[in-house]
Amino acid sequence: MSEFSDLYQDQILDHQKNPRNFGExxxxxxxxxxxxxxxxxxxxxxxxxxxxxxIEDIKFKGSGCAISKASxxxxxxxxxxxxxxxxxxxxxxxxxxxxxxxxxxxxxxGKLKVFAGVRExxxxxxxxxxxxxxxxxxxxxxxxxxxxxxxxxx
Ligand code: ZN
Numbered sequence: 383m384s385e386f387s388d389l390y391q392d393q394i395l396d397h398q399k400n401p402r403n404f405g406e407x408x409x410x411x412x413x414x415x416x417x418x419x420x421x422x423x424x425x426x427x428x429x430x431x432x433x434x435x436x437i438e439d440i441k442f443k444g445s446g447c448a449i450s451k452a453s454x455x456x457x458x459x460x461x462x463x464x465x466x467x468x469x470x471x472x473x474x475x476x477x478x479x480x481x482x483x484x485x486x487x488x489x490x491x492g493k494l495k496v497f498a499g500v501r502e503x504x505x506x507x508x509x510x511x512x513x514x515x516x517x518x519x520x521x522x523x524x525x526x527x528x529x530x531x532x533x534x535x536x
Pocket of ligand 1: 447448449508509
């Protein structure tokens with residue numbers, strides 16, 4: 383794992399050890415499950431979106447590698463209180479960043495910038511983006527399990 387050492391910055395380790403917004407969510411009205419077969423990362427995501435489209439609460443459960451867990455944890459922190467449209471915008475910015483598509487990382491990403499380093503490790507891009515793909519599926523009420531293997535072309 384030493385080749386990934388520069389990815390394991392304090393924030394990622396902190397979120398992996400003490401995931402935020404982890405557990406059941408009472409009153410959730412959007413849900414999706416995600417699976418990354420390449421690494422074995424699993425996520426079950428619940429959102430409570432109010433009538434104005436604001437993400438009132440968001441929680442996840444699951445198991446997986448440090449990157450997938452930290453990404454899910456930091457995503458929930460970043461999206462709580464945001465409008466669903468903003469959440470999708472941040473998702474696209476995050477995706478472009480981890481894919482190395484954006485020349486400059488948008489300031490809106492804030493702490494999520496720590497994941498910029500995963501672009502050097504294609505297998506880890508799927509770990510970092512799993513929670514986000516799952517979030518998008520949940521907002522669109524997709525029933526099928528989100529996988530990073532087929533359907534989603536990184
Ligand atoms: Zn992983």
